[in-house]
Amino acid sequence: MELKKCRIGEVDVILNCAGLWPPAKQRREMGLETAPLKPVTRVGENALQKLDALIERMNAMPALAAKEAAARQKTNRIDFIEDDEATIQRKLAELEADRSLSVLEDPGGIKQYDNDLAKQVEIVNEGLDGWERSGMTPTPYYSYRIAVILSKEKEVEREKDFLAAWCRHFSEVGVGQRYADLVKRARKKGAIPKV
Known part of the structure; x- marks a missing residue:
């Protein structure tokens, strides 16, 4: 002292x-x-197969324009004044289904999965389910973690494929710094054209 x-x-x-x-x-x-302790990155063949399936899914999904996404969100928005009780209950159930239970209910929290590719892919898949149902953009954190993990593992082509598929859906409709970071990363890696 x-x-x-x-x-x-x-x-x-x-x-x-x-x-x-x-x-x-x-x-x-x-x-x-x-x-x-340095975080252990977990990338197995199974995780890479799940990632490839996720990329295929995003490539097969029709991309929503910003207006379409807004319309879908409006359709699924709860109006406690105009909606009847049955509609409110249905929409609340759908919102509950859109929550990422695999992470939110885990007592260890999200940080323990930061370097687990399979878990990140699972969470992004759940976010895509919500995107298809309600037009709510998935949290970009997990997509960013996938890109970081792939970069660490020198999976250059997979990272480019993932970023290109992700940007196809969310580069125009995602709002916030992490969405912008993903688009910037995709341009830097050559996954999408530079502006």
């Missing part, structure tokens, strides 16, 4: 102290802590 500054007031004493703690490398050398 190092005293940085002190002030004596009329009724109190104010001390500013700095805790002196060695840098992480030195703490590890002294045995005070261990280095964080």
